[in-house]
Amino acid sequence: MKSCIKRILVLTLACILIAVGLCSCSSKGKTLMSIDDTEMSINTYMLLMSRMKGNLASAYAFGNQAKLDSFWDTVIDPSSGGTYNKYYTSMVLDNAKTYLAALALFDEMGLKLSDSTIAEINAEIDTLIQSDGNGSKANLNAKLAEYGANIDVLRDAYIMEAKISLLNDTLFGKGGALIDASNYEKYYKENYVKFRHIFFYTSEVVYEIDANGDDIYYSDISLKKIAYDQKAMQKYDDNGKIVKDKNGDIVYVETDAEGNERIAYDEKGTDSAPTQRNALLDNDGNILTRKMTTDELIALSDKIQSIMENEAREGEYTLFDSLVEKYGEDEGMTQYPNGYYLTENSDYDSPEVIEALFEMTDGEIRRVESDYGIHIVMKYKLDDGGYAKEANKDFFVTEEGTYVFLNLLKSQLLEERLVSYKERIVVDEALLSSVSMKSVGANFHY
Numbered sequence: 001m002k003s004c005i006k007r008i009l010v011l012t013l014a015c016i017l018i019a020v021g022l023c024s025c026s027s028k029g030k031t032l033m034s035i036d037d038t039e040m041s042i043n044t045y046m047l048l049m050s051r052m053k054g055n056l057a058s059a060y061a062f063g064n065q066a067k068l069d070s071f072w073d074t075v076i077d078p079s080s081g082g083t084y085n086k087y088y089t090s091m092v093l094d095n096a097k098t099y100l101a102a103l104a105l106f107d108e109m110g111l112k113l114s115d116s117t118i119a120e121i122n123a124e125i126d127t128l129i130q131s132d133g134n135g136s137k138a139n140l141n142a143k144l145a146e147y148g149a150n151i152d153v154l155r156d157a158y159i160m161e162a163k164i165s166l167l168n169d170t171l172f173g174k175g176g177a178l179i180d181a182s183n184y185e186k187y188y189k190e191n192y193v194k195f196r197h198i199f200f201y202t203s204e205v206v207y208e209i210d211a212n213g214d215d216i217y218y219s220d221i222s223l224k225k226i227a228y229d230q231k232a233m234q235k236y237d238d239n240g241k242i243v244k245d246k247n248g249d250i251v252y253v254e255t256d257a258e259g260n261e262r263i264a265y266d267e268k269g270t271d272s273a274p275t276q277r278n279a280l281l282d283n284d285g286n287i288l289t290r291k292m293t294t295d296e297l298i299a300l301s302d303k304i305q306s307i308m309e310n311e312a313r314e315g316e317y318t319l320f321d322s323l324v325e326k327y328g329e330d331e332g333m334t335q336y337p338n339g340y341y342l343t344e345n346s347d348y349d350s351p352e353v354i355e356a357l358f359e360m361t362d363g364e365i366r367r368v369e370s371d372y373g374i375h376i377v378m379k380y381k382l383d384d385g386g387y388a389k390e391a392n393k394d395f396f397v398t399e400e401g402t403y404v405f406l407n408l409l410k411s412q413l414l415e416e417r418l419v420s421y422k423e424r425i426v427v428d429e430a431l432l433s434s435v436s437m438k439s440v441g442a443n444f445h446y
Contacts (some may be wrong), residue, residue: 046148
């Protein structure tokens with residue numbers, strides 16, 4: 001079992017700021033919405049829709065079915081008749097209002113893009129004309145038309161994107177340096193859960209075995225170099241000559257209780273050079289596993305019930321820690337003795353555990369079954385500043401050294417700042433109703 005950062009598509013302002021731009025362009029199409037003198041055209045809105053559609057048509061979301069009109073007509077809320085089209089169109093509209101409000105704040109604060117930033121954007125557009133348009137603006141415009149855009153709309157979108165990036169840096173500082181520590185703590189406490197579990201596998205990986213049925217351990221699987229336990233006896237043939245294997249390595253053996261000679265494998269190796277077993281694969285190339293028999297499952301279930309009834313006690317964290325060490329089969333509990341820290345969107349191997357945790361109270365213990373096995377889960381009380389502790393950095397710190405939730409926190413803080421601006425937005429409802437997710441292509445590139 002392991003925990004990592006969630007890979008699932010998260011369609012929030014913070015994520016889209018990286019890839020989504022805005023345009024304030026009366027000459028680039030009819031105005032769809034405005035705040036005083038700050039405007040967004042229908043063409044920019046369609047570009048946003050196309051990007052959303054591209055995200056949803058990716059392998060990480062709905063795939064190619066999101067390119068079909070029939071998909072967008074699918075009813076997902078029978079009570080209201082709501083469809084995918086209605087749901088995601090509403091999401092794009094809300095995001096667009098947030099971007100427009102951010103632009104209004106940008107103007108109000110008197111911010112301005114540098115000449116070098118504008119030059120970089122112009123250079124990027126020129127690069128696209130050469131690479132995607134084969135040197136022709138008309139060719140690139142033909143491609144962009146599928147997304148309701150053209151070169152001018154795209155350029156303005158990149159400029160507006162840069163403005164929002166500058167706004168974020170101005171409000172929150174590079175890497176969130178201007179965000180007060182209390183905001184970090186508040187976000188952490190509101191969005192994370194902490195837990196440890198006593199985990200039991202209900203299936204096991206099938207490994208390569210030798211003629212005696214013993215698992216084979218290798219020092220190098222690719223070279224099929226056997227990891228021999230050199231504290232055992234060297235093997236000799238009938239002529240008293242040391243036996244070597246096909247790699248030229250001396251064979252070491254031991255004698256079992258029945259007097260049978262067996263290969264002596266080094267099952268651990270060293271910290272710097274651990275030994276490995278070779279997991280067998282099925283016909284589809286997946287690791288082969290063996291599920292427990294009915295009798296084995298019954299025995300395991302009885303063991304788990306006994307632990308929960310006779311040993312574990314709710315709220316007694318130290319006791320539970322000792323039980324994790326005594327019974328648990330999840331190596332991550334040794335790697336992360338403070339526990340796992342997850343959000344509702346974390347990419348954890350067993351989503352059933354996450355679902356249970358967000359229903360549980362601190363100190364509660366619950367049995368949870370997943371595809372991997374059976375978990376005795378205890379929800380721990382979040383420790384103050386847990387996100388900043390060195391031992392927990394795998395859950396909270398990116399490779400760049402920022403907190404994994406920084407963009408989401410910035411998005412939340414910006415949304416709070418923009419509430420009054422969004423209330424002032426005027427939308428051309430007739431123009432808005434003229435487009436939908438079905439009216440644009442799936443945009444993966446612009």
